[in-house]
Amino acid sequence: MMEMSSRLILNPKNFEITIDRLCFELIENHDDFSESVIIGLQPRGIYLSNRIASQLRHFLPGKEILTGNLDITFFRDDFRRRENVIVPSATEIDFIIENKKVILVDDVLYTGRTIRAALDAILAFGRPSKVELLTLINRKFSRHVPIEPNYVGKQIDTIMSDKVKVSWRETDGKDEVWLLTKEKEE
Numbered sequence: 001m002m003e004m005s006s007r008l009i010l011n012p013k014n015f016e017i018t019i020d021r022l023c024f025e026l027i028e029n030h031d032d033f034s035e036s037v038i039i040g041l042q043p044r045g046i047y048l049s050n051r052i053a054s055q056l057r058h059f060l061p062g063k064e065i066l067t068g069n070l071d072i073t074f075f076r077d078d079f080r081r082r083e084n085v086i087v088p089s090a091t092e093i094d095f096i097i098e099n100k101k102v103i104l105v106d107d108v109l110y111t112g113r114t115i116r117a118a119l120d121a122i123l124a125f126g127r128p129s130k131v132e133l134l135t136l137i138n139r140k141f142s143r144h145v146p147i148e149p150n151y152v153g154k155q156i157d158t159i160m161s162d163k164v165k166v167s168w169r170e171t172d173g174k175d176e177v178w179l180l181t182k183e184k185e186e
Contacts, residue, residue, distance in 0.1 A: 003183045008176065009137070009164070010154060015175035018153040019048075022134060023055045025151050026103065035129075036101040037066040041118055042073075042089035045106035047168040048136050052105060068093035070104075075117035091121075098126030103151075107166045109135040112147035137164050137177060 010018060030036040033056065040049025046069045053067040071089040104118050115133060122128065134151035139158045156179060158164065163180040167173075 004163075004180045005183050007179045007181070009156060009179050010175075010177040012175045015177070018136070019051055019055060022151055022153055023052060023059055026052070026056065026134070027059060029132075030101065030103075032060060032063050033065050034063075035099075036103060037068065037095065037097055038103045038105060039068050039070050039093065039097075039118075039122065041104060041106045041114060042069055042071040042091070044108075044166065044168070045104075047170055048107050048134075049105035052134070066095050066100075068095070070118060070121055072114060072117040072121045075121040093125050096126050097122065097128050099129045100126075101130045101132065102128040103132045103134055105134045107135065108137045108139060108164050109133070109147070109149055110139045110142050110164075112143045112145040115147045116145050136166060139164060 038049050038053055038056075040046035049067060049069070053065050056065050057063070069090065069092045071091045073089070102122060104115065104122070106114060106118075109115065119131065122131070132150040133147070135149045136153040138149050138152045138155045139162075140155060141157060142160065154177070156164070158179065161182045165178045165180060167176045167178070169175050
């Protein structure tokens, strides 16, 4: 069995600073969010989107920030190919996205397939004027489809055998990001 080594990518303090920075970047580009909506991708993008929305409401008191959660299970290209059955989550979008700027939010961008599925799924709610992508971690050198984020918390160089583990205060007790790498056998 191959051992994994781990390296801390974001500690709790840097995690918080990164989320604040992402919020300020969003404010620069979306002003008061009157024409923009934030959609978190199920299952783990919702933690980031909720945190982003909460901070935006703090930075922009009195402004309405429309947020929703999108389940892309049935839009995945590997839906019927997986050994483990994918259990759908609830899509919660109670507004029309027609002609809105949509900010899709996910925790880790890896192959891009999840985002491709999200682009298909989002069209059921209208045709946005623009779609942007915000991700906490951008794993470079791993794309299967040509998708790049507009907003990046941290960009890391990884190989296919690496794993990125994002821990959330809401589910894991603290905010951290770890890079897990297989150690070479001697």
